[in-house]
Amino acid sequence: MNWEAVVFWAMATLVLVPAFAIVFSRNIVHMAFWLLGTLMGVSGLYLLLGADFLGMTQIFVYIGGINVLLLFGIMLTRSEPVYVRRLAKRPKLAPGLIIGAFTAFTLVSALLGAGWRNVPGEPTETAGILGAFLLSEYILPFEIISVLLLVVLIGAAYIARRGSREGAE
Amino acid sequence: MFFLQTVAPTGGVTSNEVFDRYPDLVSSIGTDMGAFLPELVLCLGIVWVIFVDLFSKRQDSRRPGWHALGVLGLSLLTLVLGGFPSAEEAGSLFHGMVVRDGFAVFMKLLLTIGTAICVPMVMSHKDLQGRRMGEFYGLLLGSLLGMYMMASARNLLMFFMGIEFASYTSYLLTGYLKGDRKAAEGGVKYVIYGSVASGIMVYGLSILYGLTGSLDVGAVAQALIVTKASPSLLIITALLCFAGFAYKISAFPLHFWAPDVYEGAPMPFTAFLSVVSKAAGFAILIRFVVAFGAPGADGQALTLASGKVLDLDWPQILAVLAMFTMTIGNLAALWQNNFKRLLAYSSIAHAGYLLMGVAAVVPRIGAEGDPGWQPVLFYLVVYLFMNLGAFYIAQIVAARTGTEELPGFAGLGKRAPVLAVGLFLFMISLIGLPPTGGFTGKWQLLKAAWENGLHTLVLVAVTNTVISVYYYARIIKLMFLDQGDGEGYVLPVGQRTAVVLMVVPILWLGLFMDSTVHLIRSLSFAVIG
Numbered sequence: 001m002n003w004e005a006v007v008f009w010a011m012a013t014l015v016l017v018p019a020f021a022i023v024f025s026r027n028i029v030h031m032a033f034w035l036l037g038t039l040m041g042v043s044g045l046y047l048l049l050g051a052d053f054l055g056m057t058q059i060f061v062y063i064g065g066i067n068v069l070l071l072f073g074i075m076l077t078r079s080e081p082v083y084v085r086r087l088a089k090r091p092k093l094a095p096g097l098i099i100g101a102f103t104a105f106t107l108v109s110a111l112l113g114a115g116w117r118n119v120p121g122e123p124t125e126t127a128g129i130l131g132a133f134l135l136s137e138y139i140l141p142f143e144i145i146s147v148l149l150l151v152v153l154i155g156a157a158y159i160a161r162r163g164s165r166e167g168a169e
Numbered sequence: 170m171f172f173l174q175t176v177a178p179t180g181g182v183t184s185n186e187v188f189d190r191y192p193d194l195v196s197s198i199g200t201d202m203g204a205f206l207p208e209l210v211l212c213l214g215i216v217w218v219i220f221v222d223l224f225s226k227r228q229d230s231r232r233p234g235w236h237a238l239g240v241l242g243l244s245l246l247t248l249v250l251g252g253f254p255s256a257e258e259a260g261s262l263f264h265g266m267v268v269r270d271g272f273a274v275f276m277k278l279l280l281t282i283g284t285a286i287c288v289p290m291v292m293s294h295k296d297l298q299g300r301r302m303g304e305f306y307g308l309l310l311g312s313l314l315g316m317y318m319m320a321s322a323r324n325l326l327m328f329f330m331g332i333e334f335a336s337y338t339s340y341l342l343t344g345y346l347k348g349d350r351k352a353a354e355g356g357v358k359y360v361i362y363g364s365v366a367s368g369i370m371v372y373g374l375s376i377l378y379g380l381t382g383s384l385d386v387g388a389v390a391q392a393l394i395v396t397k398a399s400p401s402l403l404i405i406t407a408l409l410c411f412a413g414f415a416y417k418i419s420a421f422p423l424h425f426w427a428p429d430v431y432e433g434a435p436m437p438f439t440a441f442l443s444v445v446s447k448a449a450g451f452a453i454l455i456r457f458v459v460a461f462g463a464p465g466a467d468g469q470a471l472t473l474a475s476g477k478v479l480d481l482d483w484p485q486i487l488a489v490l491a492m493f494t495m496t497i498g499n500l501a502a503l504w505q506n507n508f509k510r511l512l513a514y515s516s517i518a519h520a521g522y523l524l525m526g527v528a529a530v531v532p533r534i535g536a537e538g539d540p541g542w543q544p545v546l547f548y549l550v551v552y553l554f555m556n557l558g559a560f561y562i563a564q565i566v567a568a569r570t571g572t573e574e575l576p577g578f579a580g581l582g583k584r585a586p587v588l589a590v591g592l593f594l595f596m597i598s599l600i601g602l603p604p605t606g607g608f609t610g611k612w613q614l615l616k617a618a619w620e621n622g623l624h625t626l627v628l629v630a631v632t633n634t635v636i637s638v639y640y641y642a643r644i645i646k647l648m649f650l651d652q653g654d655g656e657g658y659v660l661p662v663g664q665r666t667a668v669v670l671m672v673v674p675i676l677w678l679g680l681f682m683d684s685t686v687h688l689i690r691s692l693s694f695a696v697i698g
Contacts, residue, residue, distance in 0.1 A: 132187045136194035140263040141326050144318065147212055148334050151311035154219065155341035158304040 007048055014041030026083050032070045039063050050123025053130055194264065201262040204269050206247040207277060211314040214240030215307045222303020230302045234292040237306035241285045241313075248278055259695040265385050267321040271692030275546065276320035276452040279553060283445035284313050286557045289667065290437035295568045296346055297435060305345055309441070312338035316449035319417075323460070323695070325374050325384040328453060332370070332413055335449060336363050339442060343434040355433020362426040363416065370413025376406045386460040393461075408486075410457065417450030418520045421493040428501075431513035436567065439509050440560035443516040448549050451523060455542060458527065459534055459694065487528035488626045495521025496629065499636045506575050508563050511640060515599060516556065518637060522614055523548055525626055529618040543689045544613035550685065551606035551678050555598040558671035562592045565664060570655060578644055580653025587660055589648045591668040596641040598675050601634055606678030 018037030025031050039062045046055035134142045187194075202209070217240060218233045225232045251274065254260075259270035267273075291297055291305065315334025322328045340363060344356025378384060380402075381392035393403070415423040431439045498518030505511040526545035533540040563573070565588060570577035582589040598607030611634070619627045647653075660668075678685060 129187055132191055136187065136191055136198075137264045138266075138326075139198055140266040141324075141330055144327075144330055144334070147215070147311070147314065148330070148337065151215060151308060151334075152337050152341075154304055155308055155338065159341065159344065159347065 004048065007044070011041045011044040011048060014038070014044065016041075028084060029071070029074060032067065032074065035070070036063060036067055039067060050126070052125050053127040056127075198263065204251065204262055206251070207244045207281075208314060208317055210240060210244040210247055211310050211317070214244070215310045215314070218306040218310065219303040222301060222306075227301060228299055230298055230300055231292045233303045233306050234288055237310060238285060238288050240310060241281055241288065245278070245281050245285070248274060248281065253691075254693055256693040259693045261323055261695065265387075266324045266327050267318065268323045268695040269321065270695040272452075272455075272542075272694045273321035275689070275692055276448065277317050279448055279549060280313060280316050280320065280445050283448065283553050283557065284309065284441065286553075286561075286671075287437050287441045287445070290440060290561055290564055291435075293568075293664075294435060294437055294564060296349075297437075305342065308338045308342050309438075312342065312441075313445070316445065316452075319449045320452040320456075322453065322456065323386050325377065325386065325389065328386075328457070329367075329371060329374060331449075331453065332417060333367060335417070335446065336367065339363075339446065342438050343430055343442075345438070346435055349433070351433040352435070353433070355430040358426055358433075359430045362423075366412050366416035366423055369409050370416075373406050373409025373412070376402070376409070380406075386457075390461050407461075411454075414450055414454040414457065415490070418447050418454065418523070419517050420520045420524055421490055421497055421517075424494065424497065424517045424520070427517055428510050428513040431516075432507060432509045436509065436560060436564045436573070439512075440557050443512060443560070444553050444556050447516065447520060448553065451527075451545065451549060454527065455545070458531060459540075484528050484531045484621075484623075487524060487531060488623050491521050491524035491528055492626055492629045493521075494518070494524055495633045499633045499640075502637070502640045505640070508567070508573050508575060508578075511575070511644075512556070512559060512563075515637070515640075518633065519552055519556075519599075521633070522611060522630060523552075525618050525623070525630055526614045528626065529614075529621040529623055532621060539690070541617055542694075543686060544610070544617045546689045546692075547678075547682070547686060548610040548614055551598065551610040551675065554671055554674045554678075555595045555605070555607055558668070558675065559592060559595040559599065561671060562588050562595070562668065565660075569658065575644065575647060576653075578647045578653075579651040580648070580655070582649040584653065584655060584657040585660060587665055587668055591672055592648065593645055594672055594675060596645055598679070600638050600641050604676065604679045606675045606682070609679055609682045 015038050018034040018041070021034040022031045022038070025034060039058065043055045043058040043063075046058055214237070218237050221236045222233045253271040253274050254269055255271075259268070261268045287309070288306070291302070291309075297305070312335050315331050315336075315338065318327055318331030318334060322331050340356055340360045343359050344352050346352040377389050377393075381389045383389050383392060412423060415421075416426075419427040431442065434442065495518045498514045498516070498521060502511055502514035502518065505514060523545055526542075526548065530540050530542055530545070566577055566581060566585075567573045569585075578592075581592070594605060598605035601607045601611035603609075615627050615630060618630070
C-alpha cells in the first residue's frame with residue numbers, strides 16, 4: 001500500500017463516518033459540526049487528485065462560508081439545543097429499500113461503466129493556470145461578476161436595512 | 170438587415186499555452202477597452218449615483234436622478250460617437266466574449282433611450298419622493314449594464330451572466346417599496362419564478378457545453394454539426410434554453426409572473442420591465458437563434474434553430490408559442506380593472522406579436538441574403554415609445570386621482586385634454602391602427618409572417634388584434650364618454666412637453682417609417698462561424 005492509498009482511505013473515512021453521524025445524530029448543532037468533517041474530507045480528496053484550487057475553494061466556501069453560516073443561523077434563531085424529533089409512526093421500510101437499491105445500482109453501474117482513464121504524468125498545479133485564464137481570456141466575465149456582486153451587495157444592504165416605510169435608514 | 174459578417178471563433182487557448190501566450194492575450198484587452206466605453210461609463214455611473222446620494226439631503230431625492238440621467242446621456246454619447254460598425258468593422262471583443270456589431274449598438278441605443286425615459290418617471294413618482302434613491306438608480310444602471318451584455322453576448326457564459334445581471338437587479342427594484350405588501354409579493358414571486366427559469370436555462374446551456382466542450386457560441390455551433398448529436402436531444406436543449414429567453418420576454422408558458430410583478434413594482438419600473446427588459450430579451454433570443462442557424466462549415470444550416478428535426482418543425486414550435494402567448498395575453502386583459510395589470514397582459518400579447526416576427530424569420534436564417542429581422546426591430550422601437558408613453562400618462566393620472574384602477578381615467582378628456590389625447594394616440598397605436606407606428610409596425614410583422622407561410626398564425630394575430638380593441642377602447646370610452654369626478658387641472662409645462670415628445674415618435678414612425686426601416690436594414694450582424 002503506497003502513501004496515496006493510505007491518504008485516500010483516510011480521507012474516505014473522514015467523508016463517510018461523519019456522513020453517517022449526521023444521519024443518526026439528533027442534535028442539530030452536532031450535525032453541523034459533523035458536516036465539517038465531511039467537507040474537510042471532500043476537500044482532501046480534491047487535493048489528492050491534484051485539484052489544488054478546487055480543494056482550497058471547497059474549504060473557503062463550504063467550511064469558511066456555508067458551515068459557519070449554518071451555525072450562525074442556529075445560534076441566532078434558538079437559544080436552547082434543538083433536537084430532531086423522530087417520526088411517531090415507523091416509516092415503511094420496503095419503499096425506502098427499493099429506491100435506495102435502485103439509486104445505488106444506477107450509481108455503481110455508471111461508475112463502473114464510465115471507462116476511466118489514467119491521466120499520464122504528474123498533476124500540475126492549477127491555480128496559476130486558472131489565474132492566467134481569468135486575467136486574459138476570461139477577463140470580461142471575471143470583472144463583470146465583480147460588478148454584479150457589488151450591485152447585488154448594495155441591493156441586499158438596502159433590503160436588509162431597517163425602517164423602510166418612511167424612508168429612514 | 171443584415172450584412173452578415175463571419176467572425177472566426179476564438180482560439181480556444183489550451184492550458185499548456187496560456188503562460189506562453191499570456192502577453193498576447195493581455196495586450197488585446199487594452200484595445201478592446203476603447204470599444205467598451207459605454208459599458209465602462211455605466212460601471213462608473215453605478216458607483217457615482219450612490220456616491221452623490223451620500224452627499225445630498227434625503228428630501229433631495231431627485232438629485233441622484235439627474236446624475237443618473239447624466240450617466241445615461243454620456244453612455245448614449247459614447248454609443249453614438251462609436252457609430253454603427255459596418256460589416257467589415259464588426260468583430261468580437263475580449264477574446265470572443267461579446268460582439269461589436271450594428272445590431273448590438275442599435276439595441277444598446279434602444280435600451281438606453283428606454284431607461285432614460287424611465288428616469289424622469291422615477292423622479293416624479295409620488296411614492297419614491299423623500300427617500301434615499303441612490304440605490305434605486307444604481308440598480309437601474311446595473312440592470313441596463315446587464316442588458317448591454319445580453320445584447321452583445323456571444324459566449325454562453327456571457328448569455329447566462331447578462332440574463333442573471335439584469336434579473337437580480339430587477340428583483341430588487343420590484344420590491345423597492347419595502348413597506349408595501351404588493352411590492353413584497355411581486356418581488357418574492359419574481360425571485361422564485363425567475364430562479365426556476367434561469368435554472369432550466371442553465372441546464373440547457375450545460376448540455377450544450379457537455380456535447381461540445383466549448384462555451385463559445387461559434388465553436389458550439391460548429392461542433393454540433395460535426396458531432397451530429399441526437400435530434401431529440403437538440404430539441405430538448407433548445408427548449409430548455411428557450412425557457413430563459415421566454416421568461417425575459419414573458420412569453421407562454423413562462424408569462425405567469427408578469428401580472429403580479431407588474432402590479433407590485435413601482436410604476437416607472439413596471440414601464441422599464443415591460444419595455445426595456447423585453448427588448449433585451451428579444452435581443453438575446455435573436456442572437457441565440459442566429460448563432461445556431463448560421464451556415465455550417467459544409468454550408469448546411471444547423472438543425473438546432475432552423476429546419477426540421479425529427480418531425481418537429483422548430484419554426485412551427487415558435488409559431489404555436491406565439492399564438493398561445495398573444496391569445497392568453499389578450500383574453501386575460503379583457504377582465505382587468507387595474508391599469509398596470511391590463512398593460513401587463515397587453516405586454517404579454519405584444520410579446521406574442523414579436524415572437525411571430527421571430528418565427529417568420531427563423532426558416533430563412535442560414536440562407537443567402539437578408540433574413541429579415543427588420544419588422545421585429547422596428548416593432549420594438551414603436552413598442553418602446555407607445556408603452557412608455559401609456560405608462561407615463563397613467564402615472565400622472567394615478568398621482569392626481571390616487572388610484573391605479575381604470576375608473577380613475579373617467580372623464581379625463583374634460584379634466585386634462587392633453588393627457589387624454591396623448592393616451593388616446595398610444596392606445597390607438599397599441600391596437601395597431603393608422604396613423605400611428607403601431608399600425609406600420611404590426612403591418613410589417615403580419616406581412617413577414619404571411620410571406621413565410623405562417624397563414625394560420627397571421628389569422629390568429631388578426632383575430633387577437635380585434636379582441637384587443639375591446640379593452641383598449643374601454644379606456645378611450647372612459648376618458649371621453651364617461652363622467653368623472655374631480656377638478657380639471659392644468660399640466661406643468663415639463664409634463665406637457667414630455668407627453669408631446671413621446672407622441673411625436675409614434676406619429677413619425679406611423680407616417681414616415683422609411684428612414685428607420687432603412688437604418689435597421691443597414692445594420693451589420695456578426696455571425697459567428
